[in-house]
Amino acid sequence: MTxxxxxxxPFKDEGPHFQTYRHEPKxxxxxxxxxxxxxxxxxxxxxxxxxxxxAVCGSCGMVINGRITLACRTLVExxxxxxxxxxxxxxxxxxxxxxxxxxxxxxxxxKLEPFLHASGDVxxxxxxxxxxxxxxxxxxxxxxxxxxxxxxCPVAARDGRYFGPAALAKLYRFVKDPRDERPASALERVDGxxxxxxxxxxxxxxxxxxxxxxxxxxxxxxxxxxIAERSKRLFRRNT
Amino acid sequence: xxxxxxxxxxxxxxxxxxxLSAVPGLKxxxxxxVHPLRSHSVAAQGGINAAxxxxxEGADDTWEKHAFDTxxxxxxxxxxxxxxxxxxxxxxxxxxxxxxxxxxxxxxxxTIAQRPFGGAGFPRTCYAADRTGQVxxxxxxxxxxxxxxxxxxxxxxxxxxxxxxxxxGLVAYDLAGGEIIPLRAKAVVFATGGYGRxxxxxxxxxxxxxxxxxMAYKAGVPLKDMEFVQFHPTSLxxxxxxxxxxxxxxxxxxxxxxxxxxxxxxxxxxxxLAPRDIVARSxxxxxxKGNGFENQYVHLDLKGVGREKILxxxxxxREICLRFAGLDPIDQPIPIQPAQHxxxxxIDVDAACASRVxxxxxxxxxxxxxxxxxxxxxxxxxxxxxxxxxIAGESASRYLREGGGGAEGERDTAEATRSLVARIHSxxxxxxxxxxxxxLNKLKRLMSDTAGVFREAATLRRGLEELAKLRDAYRHVxxxxxxxxxxxxxxxxxxxxxxxxxxxxxLLGALKREETRGSHxxxxxxxxxxxxxxxxxxxxxxxxxxxxxxxxxxVGRYAPRERVY
Numbered sequence: 041m042t043x044x045x046x047x048x049x050p051f052k053d054e055g056p057h058f059q060t061y062r063h064e065p066k067x068x069x070x071x072x073x074x075x076x077x078x079x080x081x082x083x084x085x086x087x088x089x090x091x092x093x094x095a096v097c098g099s100c101g102m103v104i105n106g107r108i109t110l111a112c113r114t115l116v117e118x119x120x121x122x123x124x125x126x127x128x129x130x131x132x133x134x135x136x137x138x139x140x141x142x143x144x145x146x147x148x149x150x151k152l153e154p155f156l157h158a159s160g161d162v163x164x165x166x167x168x169x170x171x172x173x174x175x176x177x178x179x180x181x182x183x184x185x186x187x188x189x190x191x192x193c194p195v196a197a198r199d200g201r202y203f204g205p206a207a208l209a210k211l212y213r214f215v216k217d218p219r220d221e222r223p224a225s226a227l228e229r230v231d232g233x234x235x236x237x238x239x240x241x242x243x244x245x246x247x248x249x250x251x252x253x254x255x256x257x258x259x260x261x262x263x264x265x266x267i268a269e270r271s272k273r274l275f276r277r278n279t
Numbered sequence: 280x281x282x283x284x285x286x287x288x289x290x291x292x293x294x295x296x297x298x299l300s301a302v303p304g305l306k307x308x309x310x311x312x313v314h315p316l317r318s319h320s321v322a323a324q325g326g327i328n329a330a331x332x333x334x335x336e337g338a339d340d341t342w343e344k345h346a347f348d349t350x351x352x353x354x355x356x357x358x359x360x361x362x363x364x365x366x367x368x369x370x371x372x373x374x375x376x377x378x379x380x381x382x383x384x385x386x387x388x389x390t391i392a393q394r395p396f397g398g399a400g401f402p403r404t405c406y407a408a409d410r411t412g413q414v415x416x417x418x419x420x421x422x423x424x425x426x427x428x429x430x431x432x433x434x435x436x437x438x439x440x441x442x443x444x445x446x447x448g449l450v451a452y453d454l455a456g457g458e459i460i461p462l463r464a465k466a467v468v469f470a471t472g473g474y475g476r477x478x479x480x481x482x483x484x485x486x487x488x489x490x491x492x493x494m495a496y497k498a499g500v501p502l503k504d505m506e507f508v509q510f511h512p513t514s515l516x517x518x519x520x521x522x523x524x525x526x527x528x529x530x531x532x533x534x535x536x537x538x539x540x541x542x543x544x545x546x547x548x549x550x551x552l553a554p555r556d557i558v559a560r561s562x563x564x565x566x567x568k569g570n571g572f573e574n575q576y577v578h579l580d581l582k583g584v585g586r587e588k589i590l591x592x593x594x595x596x597r598e599i600c601l602r603f604a605g606l607d608p609i610d611q612p613i614p615i616q617p618a619q620h621x622x623x624x625x626i627d628v629d630a631a632c633a634s635r636v637x638x639x640x641x642x643x644x645x646x647x648x649x650x651x652x653x654x655x656x657x658x659x660x661x662x663x664x665x666x667x668x669x670i671a672g673e674s675a676s677r678y679l680r681e682g683g684g685g686a687e688g689e690r691d692t693a694e695a696t697r698s699l700v701a702r703i704h705s706x707x708x709x710x711x712x713x714x715x716x717x718x719l720n721k722l723k724r725l726m727s728d729t730a731g732v733f734r735e736a737a738t739l740r741r742g743l744e745e746l747a748k749l750r751d752a753y754r755h756v757x758x759x760x761x762x763x764x765x766x767x768x769x770x771x772x773x774x775x776x777x778x779x780x781x782x783x784x785x786l787l788g789a790l791k792r793e794e795t796r797g798s799h800x801x802x803x804x805x806x807x808x809x810x811x812x813x814x815x816x817x818x819x820x821x822x823x824x825x826x827x828x829x830x831x832x833x834v835g836r837y838a839p840r841e842r843v844y
Contacts, residue, residue, distance in 0.1 A: 049762045068517060068603070076485075080716035084768045085760025091317040092484045094520045094599060096413055099317045113602050135455060136765040142314075155421035156380025166331075166374045168389035174382055181382045181407070181414055185316055219380065 447688020493777020653797020
């Protein structure tokens, strides 16, 4: 089989270019395992991020035969092709080979205060949370912040200020958590074109998410909360 | 030169807990070789133990019973005072995680849900479906964001700088920057995780090379009980991805190729929920006897668990089976085999996480206090990481408050940095040599062949001989790439040196310990021997090679008895 891997050495190369390797993967090998074998046996200089190899750490997002996904959860035989083309995640600057600079992704995440706002001391016997409420956020806590969604998002591609699907879905996870006490004003920060109204509703994020989080549903949920908050403000002003 | 009061090495559960518990006002930094959310804690599935008594069948549970189960599970090698400390802190630790936002699964009453786990007298394991490690790691990282903790992500620590038995600094490789960086620190907490990838078959992340443990050893901190290596009973055949003990906790059964639920023959009372050492050995015995499938694996059958419970409580396990094995555990059994999973041994520290080197602390899987002794119970590793990570942060803070860390160290740190730069330069100057990734693959095979589930003197000796050859080959290692940025060859080159040491200490400890205890099974010494071996193995690095000594186990209220499950 042929593996075309995008290579880029920022200190030497004028620009990214493909390098081609011949490699016969074992049955059921993932693209990540194939990459590792190519590196171990043929070219130790190839750089790519990896860690858990079981789709839970979020390291190995890349583009495989045109599709944004995690290399570890993509089986080579499932691609149904004798040629595998591997490129780094789009929408980010390439640092080396398949490794991109995710700083803008983490910056957006941090800005939305992605932590539970719970006041007071630790309750003596823990918080009481209804089973259905916890189940209601379970899809959103499954997010591993692999950045596949933001890479696939056309809005993020054209507007660097847009928070992006992962950060917005994370905010929704907290807003929906019955233990969270963040002020309603926290929603004002996403009530604009760089927030929930930036979304084009083309659902590329839902398509590529390797964990079936469906971040766009979170954005839609936030929109409803934002509107509800606006009308509350209006009501307060009028009374 | 960058200077900190306290540097924490590792951004998993133990490292983040340490960072969050360091006293405000100190200059604290966390160094992690990956983004913290990529740390291996993320892969823990089944849960975290605390005797909350929320489950109807667990109403009578207490921290003392948790401590007893932990000590019995350890085959009485745990230090009982430390195990008691762990279990006494457990409830508070879980409630604190909950208060910080951890989305634990709930019971109908709204309390934190708990499930049965191996070797535990009650359903004690608190969980968030089968993604407990992931949600806990994210929760602690979120708190670190909240407190604006400083991170140096994708920096690999390469050396620990010690002067007159006091820690004075670290050297690190900044992967994105492509540079070797000296760091002054008055204290450090190592929370660098396990060494699973010293083995061929491991549930661990690819990054778990164990360099941190070897660095501490090189810097003069002894290693303890390294021969105790946990093999998890149920890893997915072929891929060795972890299939949580929670799958058995929820009712999964183990069946051999003859259709027999074989745990009846090994642990008639506890069956599939006997401790991991016993279940892993039983599975391996069945396979070795010819009762496995293709002489490689047995079946973990979840049919009795049922569709609804699988979808709700084991969704990630189902996803793993669908994605990586092409089967649906709702109606097909999962092929499983034992694989290396956890290191009970590690950097020798006391219950305050302090080591023999002033200012050098360690917590989590890289450390050995010891609370797990010869065999860790499932659900106790997340707990240990959180509880002792916190204690390590507090201990380091106390050390600094009491005036520790005043030693002059700039020159030694700069010297260690120059020495690494020179070494890399010389390796890069070679025109040819050994490929370090291939040496790593050889080491993994060697360890799996000679220090696995079953051990004996002859194979352990052979392991040591082959290891010496690998050590020779490593002297001629070569870096193929010319780019200093994200040079992963360099990462493995640095860590491999430490892996050679770790492998030697495991093999040597296993060869010398002429008894069977917990995970350490000697076919030539198949019985536990408390008269001679109720003691910890301590290995210190000297110029002449490893020096082995022993230290008595701290026995408290539980006198060692035969383990029956």
